[in-house]
Amino acid sequence: MEPAGLRVALRIWVVLVLLALFTPIVLIVVYAFGPSVVQTWPLRGFTWHWFAVAWHDQAVRQAFLLSVKVGLVAAGIALVLGSAVSYALHNFRFFGAEGISLLLVLPLALPGVITGVALNNLFYFANIPLGVLTIVIGHVTFCIVIVYNNLIARLRRTPRSLGEASADLGARGWQTQLYVMAPQVATALVSGALLAFALSFDEVIVTVFTAGANFTLPLWIFGQLRQGQQLPEVNAVVTIVILLTIIPVLLAARLAGAGAAVPTARAAASADTANAPGTMSA
């Protein structure tokens, strides 16, 4: 469908963007093998030492597990709440709907310090001890908007006629939602949840104010970077984390329907009868 010249240009663009995206990542991995604590270019040697340090470091393991736990819970809660808000705002008109959009985006728009200090004061006031619960609460506040944004963009492009047709064909409310609407928004939901998890997994500032003495992985990294005495260990930890997340991200990508057939003209022509272009086959 697209002219050949455009396809070639796009391919080149994609390659360039990938190069740009991964150069810093490659640097991080390369410097995990560097011996020196003060990192300069070029690399001054090669050693596995820091990987050994990272592997045996109990604090890192605990921090990593805590980050995963918090991320899953926060993304899960945000998924539920974000979907609820998206559906409500999409389907109903009422006073204050736009205000809600603004309220939801505030945790991202405001510097983390403000959110952090506000929540810290709240927890002190309500006598809630700082711990895993408070970390999760803090993270959900900015994860909701990520799910909401992704989902509502998708909903706004979903024709209402689908739902109405389904009802015309005799499906009950929940059946329409489950069998017709849900697959339409699968990509948006999964990508929203993924981004929310990623943001939670990597968040530092709000977490500083809500974590108390617990260390999530970013907090541990933050501390190490300020100390500056075990910098290559940070690189080693990040390298291990990237390797560990390849599989889950791959699975999530499949789930999001990224592997579904492309709705090209060729595909539509050959599947001429009722099947929608690739939507139901994922």
Place this chain on the structure above:
Amino acid sequence: MHNLIGIRWRAAAAVLLAGALALLAGCGGSSSSAPNSSTSSGATAGLTVPTANLPVLQKIGKGEGQLNLIAWLGYLQPQWVKPFEQQTGCMIHATYPNTSDEFVTLMKNGGGGVWDMASSSGDADLRIIYAGDAHPVNINLIPGWKQFFPVFQSPPFNTVNGVHYGVSLQWGPNVLMYSKKAFTTPPTSWNVLYSKQYAGKISVYDGPIYIADGAMYLKYHDPSLGITDPYELTQPQFQAVVNLLKGQHPLVKQYWSSAPAQISAFANGDVTVGASWPYQVSALTAQHFPIGAVIPKEGATGWADTWMLAAKAPHPNCAYMWMRYISTPKVQAEQAVSYGETPDNMLACSYMNQIAKGSCALYHANAPAAYFKTIALWKTPVAQCDNGKPDCVPYANWVAAWNTQIK
């Protein structure tokens, strides 16, 4: 069709919001403001310490197994932390802020029931004390204290009305660090930081307290201003210093906010001279970078640190064990040599020489009285000058000037 809900929503939302705001406006500032009097009769006169009457620990009991510390970088090296953990079973868990302001923030709400102690500097200590975030300390439980130089036993920045809120730790200068590649002979004056010759190669501390460094410079070079204490500046003096730093701004390559950031800048050739801590000097020379440091003729600002005890410390026994341990001569020496600072314990000198020959003299651990006077230790600028007049510029204005005029 869906507008039926409009009216109901309006009502519900309005009620909810109004109720919430009314409730909160009432208890509004209580959780965010520092408690206590708002008398305007002077900086600390008339202020009371909220926690002054808390009972101190009478006897050190069994350790709780953990200790949560807020410390400056380099203060918790494995060299002396591991033996402590083995001896007492108190496992140390730490965070490392970059500025004194961050110390104050972390100690809010008495340490939040999370943090046990903070190794804060003189410009943060009184803030912490008057905010009610520090707990009185029973100095009799700390034998090393008796061996301290008298001037550090009950200094005004951690002892109020005879009540100690922490135990003094160590102290040191903000040095002039330079790359030996750029300076064949060591610089002797801070003027290299204000000179166009080194434009684009200068690195200075990113914090309003750095204004005091400018004041030290003008104290020496412009006596007509009459600056005596770099932390107590009248408005005209303050403005002169601000103008000096404004002039410096285009020459500065890096305002460093964390020690590793400055280390990286020096190591990678981005800067060749700057205001620094002994920590960076030690770190770079240990990695064999050609770096030197001096205290120039104008003198220097510096800091004296205290291990403050948090009002809501969850592990008080471990906290006292730490205070005892860190005040002993041997550990004081280890920390002093490792970081490059001066210990408060008079008996640390010989131990320092055992670790690194000549270090006792190098860090002035044996002659602090004269040396002490050349260093202007960090303290919070308040409006009440020492001469009783209320026209000195308070810290809030330092922050404002730093953000709006200098940077």
Place this chain on the structure above:
Amino acid sequence: MSVTTPAGAATAAPAGAGGHGPWSRASALLWRRPWARATLLLTPPLAWFLLIYIASLAVLLITAFWTINPFTTNIERTWNLTNLTTILGTSAYREIILRTVGMAAGVTVIDAIVAIPFAYYMARIARPRTRTFLFVCVLLPLWASYLAKVFAWLLIFTHDGVLNWALGKIGIGPLNLIYTNTAVFVVFCYIWLPYMVIPVYAALERIPASQIEASQDLGGRTLRTVRSVILPLALPGIVAGSIFTFSLTLGDYITPILIGGGNSTLIGNVIDSNVVYNLPLAAAMATVPIAIMACYLLASRALGAFREI
């Protein structure tokens, strides 16, 4: 456009028409009373949000109308507008606000320009396996810690770093990019890029091929199709991505501290340096991003990004 018959519809037909069980009664009730459904949907998130976040934020922001006692730096509850006038009246603060907004806008535009062709290729041209591969590639950098990535850029931009080394090989003199606003800008563009690609991809992915073919059947060449059909359909995705890039830049202050120079102070830095000693001023400064985001959302709505098709 064609619709696949839902798998469950055939089996549901007998029960669906006249079910009387409690579930179908509840379902029917919710269908008839839209406000009940809206309330049911909205109460948990709103309650969460209002009680926890907005309440604590309101408490904090109210202090913007108070002042601090310059002697004790305690907060005094004397209502006035001093802080707000200071923020808007001091030229330095105005400059900081403009710099932050400018940077946020610039980052958004650049990220959109970079992301759209990439997402288009991913969504419409790439084969399924390539698409999965690209999806994973875009997401992976998110798992390399923000701080580690910024430090990697430090290594790239620094005087004896990777960039100057590479440029030196082709004979270009050393660039002095470290600790400048340019460095901060590039790092922001880099870090937020995945947050722009994913929503745009999600939007482009679902554009039915039939609509594009129709455009071509009507005589539209590539550029025209892109301009009149694809971009408008992708607009909600672009806007969603831009909300992320814009607001994340608006609130960030770590990158300026690590990579920026003396002129890189952003709104977040001002708030960060005032939050301890002068909370009212920090709170006043915090109202600025709120106002900006409100304007941004209004502008997006005016551009029709939130309209239904």
